[in-house]
Each structure stands twice: as structure tokens, then as C-alpha cells.
Amino acid sequence: MRKQNYPISIGLLLIFFTPASAADKPPAFSRTDLAAVSTLRERALVDTTAYQLIESLTTEVGTRPAGSAGDKAAVAWAQREMQRLGFVNVHTVEAIVPHWERGEAEFSVLTPYPQTMPTLALGGSVGTSNEGIEADAVMVKDLGALAALPSGAVKDKIVFFGNRMERTRDGSGYGKAVPVRAGGPSAASAAGAVGVVIRSISTSNLRFPHTGTTRYTATATRIPALAISNPDADALVRQFQSGQPVRLRIRSSSRDLPQARSANVVGEIPGTDLANEIVILGAHLDSWDPGVGALDDGAGVAIMMGVARLINELDVKPRRTIRVVLFANEEFGTSGSLAYLAANQTNVSRHVLGFEADFGAGPVWRLSSRVNPAQLPAVDQIFRALAPLKLVRGDNAARGGADLEGLSKLGMPILEPSLDGTDYFDVHHTADDTLAKVDPKALRQSLAAFATTVWLGAQYSGTWERVTEPKPPRR
Numbered sequence: 001m002r003k004q005n006y007p008i009s010i011g012l013l014l015i016f017f018t019p020a021s022a023a024d025k026p027p028a029f030s031r032t033d034l035a036a037v038s039t040l041r042e043r044a045l046v047d048t049t050a051y052q053l054i055e056s057l058t059t060e061v062g063t064r065p066a067g068s069a070g071d072k073a074a075v076a077w078a079q080r081e082m083q084r085l086g087f088v089n090v091h092t093v094e095a096i097v098p099h100w101e102r103g104e105a106e107f108s109v110l111t112p113y114p115q116t117m118p119t120l121a122l123g124g125s126v127g128t129s130n131e132g133i134e135a136d137a138v139m140v141k142d143l144g145a146l147a148a149l150p151s152g153a154v155k156d157k158i159v160f161f162g163n164r165m166e167r168t169r170d171g172s173g174y175g176k177a178v179p180v181r182a183g184g185p186s187a188a189s190a191a192g193a194v195g196v197v198i199r200s201i202s203t204s205n206l207r208f209p210h211t212g213t214t215r216y217t218a219t220a221t222r223i224p225a226l227a228i229s230n231p232d233a234d235a236l237v238r239q240f241q242s243g244q245p246v247r248l249r250i251r252s253s254s255r256d257l258p259q260a261r262s263a264n265v266v267g268e269i270p271g272t273d274l275a276n277e278i279v280i281l282g283a284h285l286d287s288w289d290p291g292v293g294a295l296d297d298g299a300g301v302a303i304m305m306g307v308a309r310l311i312n313e314l315d316v317k318p319r320r321t322i323r324v325v326l327f328a329n330e331e332f333g334t335s336g337s338l339a340y341l342a343a344n345q346t347n348v349s350r351h352v353l354g355f356e357a358d359f360g361a362g363p364v365w366r367l368s369s370r371v372n373p374a375q376l377p378a379v380d381q382i383f384r385a386l387a388p389l390k391l392v393r394g395d396n397a398a399r400g401g402a403d404l405e406g407l408s409k410l411g412m413p414i415l416e417p418s419l420d421g422t423d424y425f426d427v428h429h430t431a432d433d434t435l436a437k438v439d440p441k442a443l444r445q446s447l448a449a450f451a452t453t454v455w456l457g458a459q460y461s462g463t464w465e466r467v468t469e470p471k472p473p474r475r
């Protein structure tokens, strides 16, 4: 099958023989650095460390929501594993985190056809009294539909948000659907409702409800909010379609506990001639409580630690310092990210390039960026070095993830090997986010894509200039 070999051969030709520009600028990457790409890729494609890290984190620590015993255990686990893998300057950055306890939740349809369905409280939801809340229900599609109802339409009622999330590769379906989870409870409360039930922000037809943060406003009364799975939401829609009044009962023992101490865990592969410049690799250590966070974000933790380890084992040393930061509490308010930024106020400009992995275990299908346009030719060359992995070239409007949002807003360039999110929202924030959902082959391919990109980012012969354009809106 010689013909199939052409793309690789052409890719290699381009890598090794791209001429310096007319102005005799030094090449963006040295021959040695480009040669190391093949070594990194070949090692990544047979790597077992990344999978073993997810296995160890999910087995030995398990669920690790902010403030829990698992959260503390995860911080200890990460320090131990970074030391074992040979990282240096391993340390923690304290973060004060909220501590919310889920408790138990119940959801029942009382009329017209009595049913009890599995449910999860949304993260941060207040609980109900022990007896729960019983009320007639109103079904709306989304926040726009709620706002369009006549005044008083949901007074003393439970609002059911029924819109279904769309499955997409790039996560854009999540962006469109998630405002109901974040803002639905306060919007319904402001209109007089006493409780909220949402169709899970989910692409699965399994009977697993999905949790995730809700954000109460300062002004509306806090009302309890639960999620039910897609198939149960479909069944509830059919009950509404019967034309008879739908009466629901919800009960939850969720509660807030005093804030707790957690920490970001940091470890480095030191740079050489440009050691003062930091290439930051971010993922988050916490998870939601129902599952063990194998995909969210055990996979991101493993990819970033795996990349740093692979680079550390090369004969050539990185020019810039590679700093892995495993952030505390991304899920419930990005406390770790905010603490990191506060602790690094005078070091912001040293963070010259950022990577984040918080979208499952791959494969990587695209290379996007958000860099100063002067560095786009270098990104093009990195893309060519990724040719054997057959990625798509994305645009220069990458958003990055939540944990690097602060640094990115301050002008730090971002390179984004995009993880394929097609199936990610089947298990995201459910009890089913387990090691069984990690495809070892896709994980190794992701490791290869990240390792190549991070390595070349750390070796770039030019300057990663700051990004000055305003950040594009979330897609």
C-alpha cells in the first residue's frame, strides 16, 4: 500500500527541508529538535504510563470532589507520582475550596402516571426539607422559553427544562445546552418557582443522570435543582404530552459545609537557556463525586504528566521550563486556577505558552491555537510535524480550558491539540465516568499529539509574543 505512505513522506520532507525565510531568519526549530519529535511520537504510541496513572488515580483515590477526603488524597497522590516520575520543584499552591455535600436525592412523578426516577442534585444545589417539595410542574425548553412565559406562570411550581443537548466533536453542543444548568434555578426562582428539574446535559440514552455546577445569583431565593437522565426526561415529556396536569415530588439532603483547604500540585522539567520562560501544562485534579473522574479529568492529568515524563527522558533537554499544574477544584468554581493566578501576579509574563487537557482521553483530531499572528508560521510548522497523526488544522481562535482562562485573558498564547469530544458527554459528570471508558489507543495517540506540540512549543527559536486581541466568545 505504497500510496498511503505519501502523506507521511511529504510531511517528513516538509519538516526537514522547509527553507529559512528570505530574511535569513533562523529556522523556527532546529534539526535536533525536529528529530526528537519522532522519538517522542514513537515512545508515546507505546506508552503505558499515562494509562497506569489513570488506573492508579481512579483505584487508589477514586472520587475527589472539592473539600472531600478524596480531594486531600488526590493532592498527596499527585505529589508522590510527580516525584516518582522524576519531576523537580514539586510543590503545592494552597487553594481554599467550597465544600458541598451531595447527600441523597429523590425524584418522583405523582400524576398522571406515578414513577420514581434516578436523579442527582446539581452541584451546589440547596437541599429540601426532609419531606421534600410537592408541586405542579411546568415544562419549558430553555431559559429563553422560560423568559417568554406570562408573569406568574411558574409561581409555586417546579420548572422542568426539557431541551436536549446536541452531540458534537468540538463540544459546541455543551456550550449551547449548559446555560440551563448554570442559570436555570435562579431564573426559575426569580419567576416564582419552588424547584427545578433539568434534562441532564448529556448525549447518552443510558439511565445515568449528570451533575455539574449550578450558579445561584445573589438576589433570587436559592431553590433546589435536580437532573434526570435523557430516557427519563423523554418519559417525563410524554407525561406532559398526555395533556393532564403533571405533579412532581423532589427531595434532596444536599448541604454546604465550611470551606476547606486543598491545593494545586506543581512539578517541573527545568529548562536550559530559556529556563525563565514557562510552558504551562494544565489539567484538574478534582472530580465530581458520583464517578471516579477517569475522563474528567484523570485523562488530562495523565496526558500532562505523561508528556512531561516523555520529554524528561529525551537526550536533548527542553529550552523552556515545562511546568505541569494539576489544579484544585475546577468543577465547582475554579478555585485552584484563581489561587494560582493570585500567587503568580508578578510572574504572569513568564508564562509564555499554555496547554490544557480537560476533555477526555482522546484521540486528538485537530490543532488549534490562540497565538500572536506573528507566530502562526511556527504553528504551521508544528502542524506539519504532527502529520503522521493525521490531524486537521484548526483556526487561531482557540478558547483553551477553564483553568488557563485567567492567564489566557492576560495575553498568554495557547496551543490546543483538540481532544475528540464526540462521546465525552455520554459519561461526563456521571457515576459512569470510570476507567472502562478510557480507550488506551486513543490515549496514546493523544499523548503523542500533546508531546509533539509541547516539545516544539518549548524549543521554538523565536519569541512567543503576547496575544493582544480580545478573547473570542465561547462557541
Ligand SMILES: [Zn+2]
Residues within 6 Å of the ligand: 284, 296, 297, 330, 358, 359
Ligand atoms: Zn473537567
